[in-house]
Amino acid sequence: MRIAFGGIATESCTFSPWTTKLADFWVQRGEEMMVGDRHPFFAQHEATFLPTLNARALPGGSVETAVYHQLKTELLKHLAALGPVDGFYLDLHGAMNVVGMDDAEGDLATAVRAAVGPDCLISASMDLHGNISNRFVRALDMLTAYRTAPHVDYMETRAKAVAMLVNCLQNGTRPHILRLPVPVILPGERTSTEVEPGATVYAALQVSDSVPGLIDASIFVGYVWADELRASATIVVSGFDDAAMQAETQRLGQLYWQARHDFVFGVPAGSADQCLDWAVAAPNQPVFISDSGDNPTAGGVGDVPAFAERLLARDDIPSAVLASIADETAVSLCHTAGLNATVTLSLGGKLDPVHGRPLTVTGRVIHLSDDDPVAGKIAVVQVKTSNLILTQHRKPYHYIADFQALGIDPAAHKIVVVKIGYLVPDLKQAAAHAFLALTPGAVNQDIPSLTYHRIQRPIYPLDPDMEWEP
Numbered sequence: 001m002r003i004a005f006g007g008i009a010t011e012s013c014t015f016s017p018w019t020t021k022l023a024d025f026w027v028q029r030g031e032e033m034m035v036g037d038r039h040p041f042f043a044q045h046e047a048t049f050l051p052t053l054n055a056r057a058l059p060g061g062s063v064e065t066a067v068y069h070q071l072k073t074e075l076l077k078h079l080a081a082l083g084p085v086d087g088f089y090l091d092l093h094g095a096m097n098v099v100g101m102d103d104a105e106g107d108l109a110t111a112v113r114a115a116v117g118p119d120c121l122i123s124a125s126m127d128l129h130g131n132i133s134n135r136f137v138r139a140l141d142m143l144t145a146y147r148t149a150p151h152v153d154y155m156e157t158r159a160k161a162v163a164m165l166v167n168c169l170q171n172g173t174r175p176h177i178l179r180l181p182v183p184v185i186l187p188g189e190r191t192s193t194e195v196e197p198g199a200t201v202y203a204a205l206q207v208s209d210s211v212p213g214l215i216d217a218s219i220f221v222g223y224v225w226a227d228e229l230r231a232s233a234t235i236v237v238s239g240f241d242d243a244a245m246q247a248e249t250q251r252l253g254q255l256y257w258q259a260r261h262d263f264v265f266g267v268p269a270g271s272a273d274q275c276l277d278w279a280v281a282a283p284n285q286p287v288f289i290s291d292s293g294d295n296p297t298a299g300g301v302g303d304v305p306a307f308a309e310r311l312l313a314r315d316d317i318p319s320a321v322l323a324s325i326a327d328e329t330a331v332s333l334c335h336t337a338g339l340n341a342t343v344t345l346s347l348g349g350k351l352d353p354v355h356g357r358p359l360t361v362t363g364r365v366i367h368l369s370d371d372d373p374v375a376g377k378i379a380v381v382q383v384k385t386s387n388l389i390l391t392q393h394r395k396p397y398h399y400i401a402d403f404q405a406l407g408i409d410p411a412a413h414k415i416v417v418v419k420i421g422y423l424v425p426d427l428k429q430a431a432a433h434a435f436l437a438l439t440p441g442a443v444n445q446d447i448p449s450l451t452y453h454r455i456q457r458p459i460y461p462l463d464p465d466m467e468w469e470p
Helices: 030-034 040-046 065-082 104-116 134-138 154-171 198-203 240-259 272-281 306-312 328-339 399-405 425-430
Strands: 003-010 026-028 048-057 087-091 119-126 142-145 174-182 216-221 233-239 287-291 321-324 343-349 358-370 378-384 386-390 414-418 433-439
Touching: 003 104, 026 030, 026 065, 030 048, 040 154, 048 065, 065 104, 087 104, 087 154, 104 119, 104 134, 119 154, 142 154, 142 216, 142 233, 142 343, 174 240, 216 240, 216 343, 216 425, 233 240, 272 287, 272 306, 272 414, 272 433, 287 306, 287 358, 287 425, 306 321, 306 358, 306 386, 306 414, 321 399, 328 343, 328 358, 328 378, 328 386, 343 386, 358 386, 399 425
Parallel strands: 003 048, 003 087, 087 119, 119 142, 287 414, 287 433, 321 386, 321 414
Antiparallel strands: 026 048, 174 233, 216 233, 343 358, 358 378, 378 386
16 A cells, blocks of 8 residues: 655634744655654554655744745645555644635645545544634545544544554545534633543543444534634544434534533633732642733744733732743843843734734843754843743743753742643643633634634624524
8 A cells, every 4th residue: 555645734823913934834855754753653554655745833823825835836746756646644733724715724635635536545634623624524535633632642643544544445445524513613721621521522422433334533623713714613524324424423513512601711710910819829839820812832923921011010929930932032132141141121022013012121131042943042031030931933831841941940930821721731730720811812712802704603602692403
């Protein structure tokens, strides 16, 4: 069996004024894709896997049109050079938006289908925050998604997509996909699978796994910060038995719809000042606070200093760390001034002037580094009792090791502020307490306040009194 693979993956916030450029993508081409730990499960199959192009970018604004077309053209060029293939594995996120184009995944999948022909089987794996169009699934034969948020099953999901493809090729079978949009669009911070009702809703997929005639069932929460026609929750079932597939999409769709009012934040949520009040009063440390409105892992720009402003306005903070503010100019000034220098900086509000304004601070440079593979140059500036981590390029701080690399032990501080939504496992384990700050930014959690123009209506919670039957 000859199986080609590749993809273009990112999550695009259409409410962001910032755009995703070629330099924001990490790109592997051809044989470069055969090294590393992204696809270790290939070795489990008696097949020849043929690389094309894999491009991935941190969530952000819409992808620039020319960038998308350049990456797509290159992927198709590599694919054409391979000759006929029996299968294609499409490795995606599922919520990419391209300037001037809706449904980028639908465009890419359709182009791959045209290149490989009608007889080739195509399987795809995606983040459960993907937005699924009819055009997209028509180009595929099978599709699967993560079942956890935070995403701890990403490797298992990729492996499943490939295993489904290999099994169908070996057995000479061809599944198809049934898609059921559910008119609900909620943020990931309210639909975590670790808390109710998300835990129960996603546990229902275990029942689907034993239904004859199905090879996969997936529940897509969707990506809420995309003003696109396809934006919604979606049930997707891959299989062979139309009646069984129809029954499962209706069962899962009804379950998700009935739970819509019950999805809540997994931790106490409030304004920045409320979260700081709770943190100061908390008996143990460290207290992690999510600066959710400017979360770069959801598509926020990462340079809105609104939380930093509230933090530095207070005189009751024993010690704090804020990670991070992307500001290349400020980082350059810190490096020029040198370690232990006192600097006055205009922080943030440059990449996203729509949601944030620059904040003037004066502090002491306590750490400098210039070799972070994601952030580039880094400076840590102490302002009052708070250590502000400044980065040349956007970087989410997901791991305790990220802090330790800067000489910072989160456990030694009362408050750790991270530009993130729900805490990922490493931070959750380290947190004595956790709160979610409802802050301004491109990925603001106040969904009804967002200015949608193109999303299909009615949809919950924009239309809270609507009715729907699957």
